[in-house]
Amino acid sequence: MxxxxxxxxxxxxxxxxxxxxxEVLRTTSDLxxxxxxxxVEQPNAHLFVESLFNDxxxxxxxxxxxxxxxxxxxxxxxxxxHFCAYNAIVMVKEVKQISVYExxxxxxxxxxxxxxxxxIVEVSRIIGDVSVSNEGNAKFVEGRLSIGSTxxxxxxxxxxxxxxxxxxxxxxxxxGISSYISEIIYDANFVIVVAEPSVFGLHxxxxxxxxxxxxxxxxxxxxxxxxxxxNEIHEYLKGNNIPLLMNLPFKTEYAEWNSxxxxxxxxxxxxxxxxxxxxxxxxxxxxxxxxxx
Numbered sequence: 001m002x003x004x005x006x007x008x009x010x011x012x013x014x015x016x017x018x019x020x021x022x023e024v025l026r027t028t029s030d031l032x033x034x035x036x037x038x039x040v041e042q043p044n045a046h047l048f049v050e051s052l053f054n055d056x057x058x059x060x061x062x063x064x065x066x067x068x069x070x071x072x073x074x075x076x077x078x079x080x081x082h083f084c085a086y087n088a089i090v091m092v093k094e095v096k097q098i099s100v101y102e103x104x105x106x107x108x109x110x111x112x113x114x115x116x117x118x119x120i121v122e123v124s125r126i127i128g129d130v131s132v133s134n135e136g137n138a139k140f141v142e143g144r145l146s147i148g149s150t151x152x153x154x155x156x157x158x159x160x161x162x163x164x165x166x167x168x169x170x171x172x173x174x175x176g177i178s179s180y181i182s183e184i185i186y187d188a189n190f191v192i193v194v195a196e197p198s199v200f201g202l203h204x205x206x207x208x209x210x211x212x213x214x215x216x217x218x219x220x221x222x223x224x225x226x227x228x229x230x231n232e233i234h235e236y237l238k239g240n241n242i243p244l245l246m247n248l249p250f251k252t253e254y255a256e257w258n259s260x261x262x263x264x265x266x267x268x269x270x271x272x273x274x275x276x277x278x279x280x281x282x283x284x285x286x287x288x289x290x291x292x293x
């Protein structure tokens with residue numbers, strides 16, 4: 001089962017839910033479970049779980065190709081410039097100069113395909129890496145974008161290739177709504193949306209739910225830092241028949257533990273049953289939905 005955890009913005013508690021759910025399943029069941037940190041621009045799940053794994057970490061370097069121009073063969077016809085959808089190639093025909101902006105280039109290969117003079121050679125460059133750690137029935141995968149690189153999707157695709165289809169996969173996604181989210185949750189069996197009980201939290205939640213409905217994904221909502229003061233978010237969920245999976249209460253000690261990168265379930269035993277119930281609710285909804293497909 002592939003469970004993606006999303007939020008309408010950063011700081012809503014997405015990583016908190018992902019890491020604690022992972023820890024509960026890792027320690028209380030015989031299931032094979034893996035935590036996938038797909039927030040490749042700013043991965044932080046390792047801060048909470050790296051101590052659970054030994055030093056046997058395998059790191060795979062991810063490379064991409066950029067065009068290099070042979071000006072002796074180039075006729076400066078401009079086909080590569082015309083075919084580049086990202087305006088990454090600059091050509092000055094009068095002085096026979098042509099170059100590529102590496103930060104803009106998306107390595108799509110259109111320019112190489114378009115060139116009739118064999119004047120373009122693709123050169124590899126490192127854009128990030130993916131690290132994989134295993135310990136018992138648990139696995140941790142982290143994607144990390146290289147500093148200065150903007151090619152997020154190839155790193156996300158490399159992360160997705162590490163997902164084991166026979167495991168419970170918990171995917172910590174980038175915050176917000178973007179094409180990256182669509183790429184990650186495309187194969188997800190279920191999506192957990194983490195929301196804050198506030199006016200802005202409800203607004204972001206509505207935007208995320210609209211996107212998930214467009215993608216035809218099954219989902220439920222976890223309300224984080226709930227104080228019982230703002231109930232509009234619960235009324236919205238009830239009025240739209242959206243499953244409320246869990247209320248994680250606001251407590252000062254929870255904030256302290258998070259700031260110290262401590263897992264909540266390892267410091268408050270009562271939360272173990274709450275996160276197990278969360279998983280059972282997700283599994284139940286997924287099974288019920290699958291029966292009618």
